Amino acid sequence: MAFMRYRALPQGELTVEEFRAWLSQFDADRDGRISREELQHALRSLNVWFAWWKARGGVRTADANRDGAVAVDGEEEVARLFAFAQRHLHVKITQLVPC
Numbered sequence: 001m002a003f004m005r006y007r008a009l010p011q012g013e014l015t016v017e018e019f020r021a022w023l024s025q026f027d028a029d030r031d032g033r034i035s036r037e038e039l040q041h042a043l044r045s046l047n048v049w050f051a052w053w054k055a056r057g058g059v060r061t062a063d064a065n066r067d068g069a070v071a072v073d074g075e076e077e078v079a080r081l082f083a084f085a086q087r088h089l090h091v092k093i094t095q096l097v098p099c
């Protein structure tokens with residue numbers, strides 16, 4: 001794959017929609033789902049340590065329907081991954097569920 005520059009995760013407090021927009025750029029095969037490999041790229045772009053290990057944990061936590069990936073356009077799986085990011089990546093989130 002060619003070297004790509006990704007949009008950075010916005011600093012400060014994030015909404016779910018901002019998180020989703022950031023996440024969707026890592027959907028390399030455009031199937032609407034973030035696989036473990038794709039999540040690993042996302043975490044690497046944040047210079048997260050142990051990206052492989054955290055990507056595995058993130059998908060495991062967020063994959064509500066157990067299809068092995070996180071649905072980017074689904075409410076539940078993105079919300080779960082968002083909660084995971086908040087706990088493990090020290091990402092600040094304004095609200096978990098958009099009003």
Ligand SMILES: [Ca+2]
Nearest residue numbers: 027031033034
């Ligand atoms: Ca994908």
